[in-house]
Amino acid sequence: MTTVAYQGEPGSNSAAATVDLYPRSRGLACTTFKEALNSVTLGAADLAVIPVDSSAAGRLADLHHLLPESGLFIVAEHFLSVRFDLMTVPGASLDNVEYVRSHAHALGQCRKLVREAGWRTLVCDDTAGAAREVAELGDPRHAALAPPAAAALYGLDVLRTGVEDEPDNTTRFVVLSREATVPPRTGGPTMTSLFFCVRNIHSALYKALGAFAGNAVNLAKIESYQTGAGLNASRFYGEIEGHPDEPYVAAALAELRFFSSEVRLLGVFPSHPHRLLGLQARTVRRSS
Incomplete structure (x- = not known):
């Protein structure tokens, strides 16, 4: 297994x-x-x-x-x-609730409900952990914001369902x-993730990123970060659309290597269908 x-x-x-x-x-x-x-x-x-x-x-x-x-x-x-339900111990009601527990991100994603109710918030390490803590406390004044599965798992009653601020969360x-499994090039939508360090030369980052623009490769994500005492923003994590065996992607990576001291592929994997749905939605909004 x-x-x-x-x-x-x-x-x-x-x-x-x-x-x-x-x-x-x-x-x-x-x-x-x-x-x-x-x-x-x-x-x-x-x-x-x-x-x-x-x-x-x-x-x-x-x-x-x-x-x-x-x-x-x-x-x-x-x-x-992502969905969050408001849950508490069996028999409690909304009138009993004074404190709501969850992970910091979940509390932020359900801000409207918490603000309108005027509850005090308690930050937990995990959303499901918040539900477990509420069950262990057995106090009707405490509720948790947690995924729907947590209620049944910890024996809690759901007071409100789908309380997240954004319905498309x-x-x-x-x-x-441990193994780098590279899917075969089939022509289907593929993502490639990579790590690179640009050379310490004039306009190196500009020229490195130009490798993608010049070869019509969509850079879907890029993040810079610092390591060491120098705090030089010269390391980058990126994700591009395409398979490294495709000619235009291979050309972009070759050009990127010319302006970088290190380029390392961190994964090649099929694009999730959600990406296509998001692209279609953006296209519809632009045309309307």
């Missing part, structure tokens, strides 16, 4: 994404993102499912810091529609493996 590590407790969104991707797997709950990655590196798990981007909260895991040094590779991506997850 495949063992899949994730950050959080059973009933969390990461656990739900793991079940979506690998319904017959054994989940391995981890306290931190680094612990989840280390479990794969050390062989305690076969894969790790890590949230990296939220449409409501922005960047989640610091993948650009964690991934290059882990020795792991991205082999898949998954988009999860979506989180993107990536799957990490």
Whole structure:
């Protein structure tokens, strides 16, 4: 049986994404993102499912810091529609609630409900962990904002469903493996993730990014970060649309290497269908 590590407790969104991707797997709950990655590196798990981007909260895991040094590779991506329910101990009502618990990101994504009700917020390490804590407290004054699965898992009653501020709230997850599995070039939509360091020369970044523009390669994501005492913003994590075996992508990568001291592919994987839906939605909005 495949063992899949994730950050959080059973009933969390990461656990739900793991079940979506690998319904017959054994989940391995981890306290931190680094612990989840280390479990794969050390062989305690076969894969790790890590949230990296939220449409409501922005960047989640610091993948650009964690991934290059882990020795792991991205082999898949998954988009999860995120829902939060307000839940508390059996028999309690909305009138009883004075405190609401959840992860900081979840509290921020359900700000309207919390503000209107005037509840005090308590930050927890995990959304499902907040539900567990409410169940353990047994106090009707405490409620949790957690994914729907957490209510049944911890024996809680749901007071309100779908309380997130944005109905299209979506989180993107990536799957990490010890093996770099590169899918064959089939012509289907493909993503390539990479790490690169530009050379310390004049206009190096401008010229490096020009490699993508000049070869009509869409740079879907880029993040800069610093390492060491110098704090030079010369390291980058990026994701491009296309397969490295496609001529225009290969040409872009060759040009990028000319202006970089290091270029490392971190994963090649099929584009999730959600990307195409998002592109279609943007096209409709522009034409209307």
